[in-house]
Amino acid sequence: MLESAHSGAFFVVHLTRIVTLAFYNKSILIEGELHMKPLKNTLLELLNIQGVSGREQKVATYVADRLTELHFTVERDYFGNVLAQRSFGAVSQANQGPVLLLSAHMDTVVSFVPGRRIVWEDDILRSSAGILGADDRAGIAIILQVIEGMERHSFNGTLKIAFTRDEERGRIGSNEIASEWLADVDMAIVADRRNRRDIVTSCRRMTFCSNEIGAYWELMGERIGQPDWKSCEGGISDAMTYAEHGIPSINVSCGYQHEHTDWEELHWPSVIDTTNLITEGILNWRSVKVTVSVR
Numbered sequence: 621m622l623e624s625a626h627s628g629a630f631f632v633v634h635l636t637r638i639v640t641l642a643f644y645n646k647s648i649l650i651e652g653e654l655h656m657k658p659l660k661n662t663l664l665e666l667l668n669i670q671g672v673s674g675r676e677q678k679v680a681t682y683v684a685d686r687l688t689e690l691h692f693t694v695e696r697d698y699f700g701n702v703l704a705q706r707s708f709g710a711v712s713q714a715n716q717g718p719v720l721l722l723s724a725h726m727d728t729v730v731s732f733v734p735g736r737r738i739v740w741e742d743d744i745l746r747s748s749a750g751i752l753g754a755d756d757r758a759g760i761a762i763i764l765q766v767i768e769g770m771e772r773h774s775f776n777g778t779l780k781i782a783f784t785r786d787e788e789r790g791r792i793g794s795n796e797i798a799s800e801w802l803a804d805v806d807m808a809i810v811a812d813r814r815n816r817r818d819i820v821t822s823c824r825r826m827t828f829c830s831n832e833i834g835a836y837w838e839l840m841g842e843r844i845g846q847p848d849w850k851s852c853e854g855g856i857s858d859a860m861t862y863a864e865h866g867i868p869s870i871n872v873s874c875g876y877q878h879e880h881t882d883w884e885e886l887h888w889p890s891v892i893d894t895t896n897l898i899t900e901g902i903l904n905w906r907s908v909k910v911t912v913s914v915r
């Protein structure tokens with residue numbers, strides 16, 4: 621309930637949220653060291669590959685190899701973005717299932733300082749010199765972990781992956797992705813946001829998706845025991861590009877802070893939390909009916 625004073629009188633605005641749920645999938649959260657180790661390895665490997673904007677070739681080779689190992693069909697588009705897709709479960713002509721796009725960018729705003737060390741203290745990662753590069757290598761590691769985990773679930777649908785070039789210089793890579801490749805995408809999930817619990821659904825210039833979709837992802841947070849995931853306004857990211865194609869899009873927190881500076885740091889548990897949020901959202905997509913009414 622919001623209260624506001626206007627012309628000496630009080631107007632009371634009631635916000636009623638009706639949420640209808642029908643869950644069919646039961647997801648399994650990542651638990652224990654067994655599943656966390658590969659994610660740590662992936663993250664540390666990615667933090668050791670140079671890929672400043674315009675020179676992302678080594679990162680592209682790394683992610684293309686990983687995606688191929690995970691049985692994705694992988695292509696490099698003319699601009700050098702890594703695009704991949706794979707159908708899961710009993711997808712057929714009659715039952716296509718959802719097509720969900722997961723996206724992160726490969727470039728870093730500046731190069732890593734040669735010889736720098738990754739300092740891992742308690743749950744926080746930092747670089748001994750220069751940027752850490754968690755923006756957006758954390759996003760790439762999260763997406764690779766999500767799709768690796770899909771093997772253990774009963775997802776019926778298609779995942780498309782876009783690891784883009786040159787985001788830091790103004791979304792140049794994502795803007796070059798062919799419209800045809802994006803045409804069948806039902807929802808885009810970008811992993812490229814600071815903080816720990818943000819679901820970015822808009823920026824100052826435009827809205828990326830409906831309130832209902834924001835509410836859906838907040839519910840997914842509740843489902844994994846993290847009700848503090850909240851829709852919010854954020855900055856410009858590749859989510860804006862996908863939204864410009866008419867695709868409902870969000871950009872979720874990856875746990876980093878102070879990106880683009882020598883003080884950049886990454887909160888490791890948040891990397892796992894975001895992996896779980898995206899996994900939950902994929903598994904329940906279209907099995908959850910969300911109605912939000914504001915009156």
Ligand SMILES: [Zn+2]
Pocket residue numbers: 725755756787812
């Ligand atoms: Zn970024």
